[in-house]
Amino acid sequence: MDEREQRHEQSGVSETPGESPDWKRGLVKPLMGLGASIVLTLASFWAAGTPLVWGPGVPVLLAALAIGQMGVHLVFFLHVSSGPEGTNTILALAFGVFVVALVVFGSMVIMANLDAGMTGLDGLTRMQR
């Protein structure tokens, strides 16, 4: 990964007009984000198709890789930081994550529960016997 990032960085520098170190400093973060994202994406696609990982463990691995990649995007592309100006951003983000988790997992739990409690066609035929 280091080697790839270096190669990206070199090509990035040569295609910019900037002899100034200013461009170079600005390029570091996006390049690190790109390198990390490429590695994590390829890892996800590999994990989904490989027989090397124990089947029931694959969703957990995919979830971990996706969360890692979202973190990479937040830090390197959206520039979410723990600096003084980032406090409000992070608080809002935490609330957003909370609501998203509530909506998604809440729906799944409630609907699974309803599904289990429904009689439905199968249940009706069972009751008729």
Add this chain to the structure above:
Amino acid sequence: MNASASTIVVEIEIPISERGPSPRKVIVGYGFWLFLLSDIILFSALFAAYAVLSGRTAGGPGGVQLFHRHTVLAETGCLLFSSFACAMMSLAIERRRRGWMVAGAAATFVLGAAFLGLELTEFGAMIAHGAGPDRSAFLSAFFALVGMHGLHVSIGLAWLVSMVAQVFTLGWRPMVTARLACFSLFWHALDIVWIGVFTIVYLGAR
């Protein structure tokens, strides 16, 4: 050394409530960040619908038969490199280089359009094979979720074109650079949503 030490003292002495309003960049960025979070909550509802309905194929084709990993990998690559091009565009904007900004915007646009093209081809093929949104609850949820993301990408592309036009007609006004900063936040946030889509919908297909 002395100067920096004294500024730190000053910062500590003035309470945060008396420092006056934050710079425009911080306020605009925060406001747009709140919009993005509300947009992500909208997506979370569609994700929830998909998670609940993903097994309800009504005897129709399921995800494993319909999705092609190579297409999804190509789509993911397009969006990722588009995000990177957008970050390059932001660097050019910070340095007020119009030529490089246009180059970054063009790369962002082309990659975003390539993503849309791949997605529409995929949708077209599915509908042609009788696997349209009316086939099963699973497909309705799929088209709603992935289609909503595609709709956001299309809106982003239109926005990008209008931003390039604004840079040419209005120049580097604070208003224009603030809008450009919002666009870049929007574009990166769409990529975060796509990470959820390709992990849950495409890679998680059973």
